[in-house]
Amino acid sequence: MASTNSEDLFKNIISHAKEYGFIFPSSEIYDGLSAVYDYGQNGAELKKNIREFWWKAMVQMNENIVGIDAAIFMHPTTWKASGHVDAFNDPLVDNKDSKKRYRADVLIEDHVAKIEAKIFKEVEKARGRFGDAFNEDQFRSTNPRVLENQQKIDAINARFKSALEANNLEEVRQIILDLEIVCPISGTRNWTDVRQFNLMFSTQVGSVSEEASTIYLRPETAQGIFVNFLNVQKTGRMKIPFGIAQTGKAFRNEIVARQFIFRMREFEQMEMQFFIKPGTEMEWYSYWKETRMKWHRSLGFPESKQRFHDHLKLAHYANAACDIEFEFPFGFKELEGIHSRTDFDLGNHEKFSGKKLQYFDPELNQNYVPYVVETSIGLDRMFLAILSQSYAEEKLEDGTERVVLRIPPFLAPIKCAIMPLVKKDGLPEKAREIMDQLKYDHLCFYEEKDNIGKRYRRQDAIGTPFCITVDHDTLNDNKVTIRDRDTMAQERVSISEVAKILNEKVDIRAALKRLN
């Protein structure tokens, strides 16, 4: 059972996640759906608790940050303004020998450019021959070689244009084959089919197909915040600097989606857009870098597991960007992104909507489009980080092994298991009384099946931090034992104190205070 290397470890974590009701492949009875997963009974709780911790840390702990919940469907123009439509509409083709991928339109344009170069050469030759008397337009419209090449170019362009307009990718490939375009690296013409990779999923709104208009499932939640900037600023009487936070599903049609729930086609983001005065972005960028790292560190995992990764190549919307990376079993990977987005988004939404998205700054007595610093974390990735960091295969003193999830108690799916030592002599009744007392505050679990050791191990496996056991002495002294998941040590306490003790042990407040 013990994992000898990180690949085994990762496989064991995946098995464990399924066996104990954290993660299931989507629609598994139909063989699943590639890169889509469901959260099971324990996974849903853990995910909810992570989301709550983020929400409280961002919204509840910051007077100048408020939360919204925007719709997944948005007006199609949103994605033109954001740049998502244009950035991802390229027809791509792979060379099977060199395994290199090219944009089909670039291959064809390069080929056209070569023909143009030939024409240019002819023209320059002629210019040298005729000297000052040279009439380029006349030469181009009469020279047979130039005309022939120009016709070729026109024919290619016309054919390519109509193929693209008809969305006929077969034809695009045929053009590449007919033009005998070779891969610059392998030199072969062994091309795959041409494929259109659009990052966004589309669907139709409207009941009649002719009236239907195409809309997209949002590829990021951020735009829901930008389009509501004025609504929130005005109705919330927000003053810059202020933030808008949101959690929710986003969808990306990834070409390659892999590594369990690390890269899924449907995933949940937790994003916060912080609106600031232009010129102050670098201060706020480093403020949020440190603040977010503190949040990650507050979970108590080794600091060596997290690191910053500064982006050298910046996206079209950013003037500074970094990732917080986590060391997953398959290496350091992005967990959260912090981006200085300038006024790119609000500015573009102004252009496309024609609405003024500005803030009147009373101190400066002037309007401006605010700059934005964004923090964007993948909830599913955070879930995987916590799951893989918590998972431990332990060898105990007596030589037996146990699997334990050392999830921080306030994030654990089940906070407390309550069990009678045996299921007779009135012990179950007593345990039920305690269960009925605690269930109003915490998700608790009652169990009387199997011997007590087995029940403890089952709770270890799902990360339940505490087990309360009712034994024969309980009936006389009204005391129970509280067993700690990590140390396996037991403490005997009065039943009247149990609620108070448990409240303290699983309280999210301690974690939030560590953020200060």
Next chain:
RNA sequence: GCGGCAAUAGCUCAGUUGGCAGAGCAUCAGUUUCCCAAACUGAAGGUCGCGGGUUCGAUUCCCGUUUGCCGCUCCA
């Protein structure tokens, strides 16, 4: 997307040179023990991922396909 490997019970896997489908653990019902996966009795759980082909007969051989993992590629 390309290449490699894999898919048999909830989990980990064995197996049949092509001839009635197996183990351990887990699950459920009971007996017993009672503080760290104990024991016993019984039960349930499978079109051997799916679809074709070859064959008297395919879980086994062949082809396709789906899903997963790994490498490359991609990830504004």
